[in-house]
Structure formats: structure tokens, C-alpha cells
Amino acid sequence: MEILNFLHYSFIQRAFFAGSFVAIICSALGLFLVLRKMSLIGDGLSHVSFGAIALGLFFGIYPFYIAIPLVMLSSILILKISEKAKIYGDAAIGIVSAVGISGGVILASVSKGFNVDLFSYLFGNILAISTTEVILSVILSFVVLAVIYFFYWDLFSATFDEEYAKTTGIKTNFINILLTLLTAITVVLSVKMVGIMLVSALLILPAVTALQLVKGFKRAIIISSIVSLFSVILGISVSFFADLPAGATIVMINALFFGVAILYKKSV
């Protein structure tokens, strides 16, 4: 089929390959975050990644090498601020997020040389993903998936009823830290795909779509992953043929699936 010729382009292959992995980790983690009412941590951490990428560009270091550890550190900071200052998690996310954005803007203003580079990260472009970024995405996605598999029941129990989970000997503080660290890695990987502004959509939309459709936690993770995967593949394809920005197209298709799921749920 002629229409499938676009699959021969190496940039499309890279986009599909890296995008599929990132889609799956976003959807799996997103379900835990949505059910814990922590959806906006993705938004907050993506803002931190703006500052971290700016720092990388400022010092001439590959941005992701700076962004991954810095965003992971910030995710711990969010937990610690809400714990030590006894404020709600959303306020802690707001604080860290604002500091991240402000840092990025100040660095961009001081350097005056990398504004174009920095602002390209706001909306991402998976079609411009490099081979190094693909390798990084795949390796880190495997790490995230392995940790989810290893701690699946601990994550499930602590998300369902944290207090009860403690009475079964699950170290819920450790599980909470683990979840935010995995989210930090996932957010940085997603920035290249959909951009800083839209990362949280990748975490939230597949999860809430699955929650409309299925009974059972395991099924919800599976459906969420399928929805996310289809959205990315369809989004990249549509963006190629219609000459639209890939990240925004992926998010719009995700939103479309969510709308269909709501209509389906109402009809049954």
C-alpha cells in the first residue's frame, strides 16, 4: 500500500519506536497518579524540566542529562515540602513548578543565545527525535516498566488504601518516593514527544479513558496502555499527512478517545 510508504522514513520509525515506549509508561503510571489525585504532578515536573533544559543549554550539556537527575530531585522535593511544611501536595507542586519555570526564564534571558532551542521544548517534536534520544527513551522505559512490574502489588495496594497497605507491611513512604521518581523520568522522556505544555495530558487522558471503560485495576492498566499506544501511532501518522504538530495531534486524539469513552459509557 502506497500510503504506508511513510513508514520507510527513518525519522518516522524512530518516532514510532520511542513514542510507543513512552506512551506505555505514561499510561501505566498515569493510572496510579490519577487515582491518587496526583495528576498535576506531571504538569509541575514538566515545568521543572523547562528550567533544567535551560540549565543544560546554558552550560552546553546535553539537556536530558541535566533534566533527568534534576527533575527526579524536584519530585522528591515536592514530597518533602508537603511533608515538612505540612501543606497540600498541589501547593508543593505549584511552588516547585514556579521555581522551575522562573529559573528557565532567567537563564534564557541571561544567555540570550539559546531561546529558539529552549522554546522548541515547549511543544516538543517527536519527529525530530535523535537516535541517542531513542536509545535513552527505550532504556529508561524498560527501567520504569521493570520497576512497575516488580512493585505492582505494592503500588496497587498503596494507591487503593495507603493506611491498610501499611498494616500489611508495605513501606508506603518508599512506594510514594518510587512513584514520583518514575514520574520524573517519564515526564522528561515525554517532553521530547509532546512538549512541556502537554506532558500531563499523556499521563491523564489514557488513564481517565480506561476508567470509563473497564472494571478491574489490571484491565484498566491494559486498556490505558492500548489507548495511549494507539493515540501516539495515530497521532504521528495524522501529523505527518496533515502537516500538523505531532505532540498536539497526539493529545487531541487522546482527548477524542476520552470523549468516545464517555459517550460509550453513557450508552450502556
Add this chain to the structure above:
Amino acid sequence: MNPIIEAKNLSVNYGQTEALKNVSLMVEQGDFIGLAGPNGAGKTTLVKAILGLLPVLSGKIELFGIEKEKFNDWGKIGYLPQKLSTINALFPATVDEVVTLGLLSQKKIPRRIGFSDRKRANEILQELGIDNLKKKMLSELSGGQQQKVLLARALVSNPQVLIFDEPSTALDPESREFFFQLIQRLNKQKGITVILITHDTSYIGQYANKLLYVDKSLVYFGKFSDFCRDQKMNSYFGEYEQHIICHQHN
């Protein structure tokens, strides 16, 4: 008798506020303890301190003869919390998934749920007469059904102690009766030790053999029958209140 739970001079604070002061008690195997007291008296605080859900200001807790900090055999203790407030109502978990969470205390990391675990969950659902609900979501069930599911989660690990925090709150009188008879049966036939928190002291004497009454500190801990004859309790509660607590005791 072996002490199952032992607390020595236990004090718990919420910030600067004193929640429990100097409570000492010893729970023995086979006890059915009614834990009573007015609202805000520290009943739930005491249970949460025992379960390690709250930090202790001072004092010592031993579970099955082991210091709580070193204790890791949590499958021996089944817990049924006060209400579902900590549980997200939209959570997609099915009944059988929820019940299997009770088995995690017996698993080492990486915890895995296998065929025999699912079979065990099914058995306990059958025992409680709710196996027909196993593929339903918890949020679809009535308050009484949800309470039974959480009881199944507490029972699935074959615990030696069951701790209930006001279990009858969501139940109608008929379900409450069923529930209490079931707990009594588990206590009498299987020898499971029971600690049951209640603010309603008027019926607990029908089931429990010991009364633990707290009001920020320990007011009374001992046999129901002794409580009813205790002159000190008579002057503490007054004759009418003491009679109300005692009169249904068999």
C-alpha cells in the same frame, strides 16, 4: 495464656495535643475485647499505634512477643478500618482484587499473587456468602456489602488477631447482627482474638468477654463480669451507665 499484644505505658500525641496517656494492657489469645470510650477518647488512636500507623510518644508495644519495630509477620493481624473514607470511590478494583490485597502481608518483594492465592480469596468470599460479587467493583456495592468485602480482605490471610474499628457504622440492624455473630463464631470456633472498637456500649457485652474502656487514659480493662461488680466503675460511670453497659451481657 500467651500475650498476643502487650502495651506498656503507651502515650501518643497529635502535635501538642495529648491523645493517649500511659496506657498499659495485655491482650491474650482467644480474647474478645470490646474497646469503648466516648468520642475522641483515643480508641482509634490506640489501635493505630498498635498497628504502627501512628508514631508513639513513649512506651513500648510487643506483638506476639516481638517488639513492634522488629515485628514483620503482619499476616497474623487482620484489620478492618472504620470506614471507606481513605478509599477512592472511583477506584476500578474488583472485589477479588481487593480481597487478594490481604494476602500481601505474607509475600516477600517482589510480591506476586498466584493461582492458590486467588483460590484462597474465592474460598473466603464463599464463606462470607459474597462470591457472586467477586467481579463487581467495590464502588458498585452497598455499604454492608463493602464492609463484608473488607472483612474478607482482613480474614484472607488467616489472621490470629482481628481488629475492627466501629465495623457496624454502615450496617443495617440485620447485617449488624450477622456481622457480630460471624465475629463471635470466628472467636469461639477458630480461637481468633478480637479487638472491636465501638462507641455503643449497650450491646457489646453480648459478644465480648473483656471490656477495655479508654478516655485519653485507661479507665478499665478486664472481664465484663468484673466490670459490672466494680464499685470504682460504679462511681466513675454512675449506676445507670454501668447498668446500660452490663445489662445485655450473657
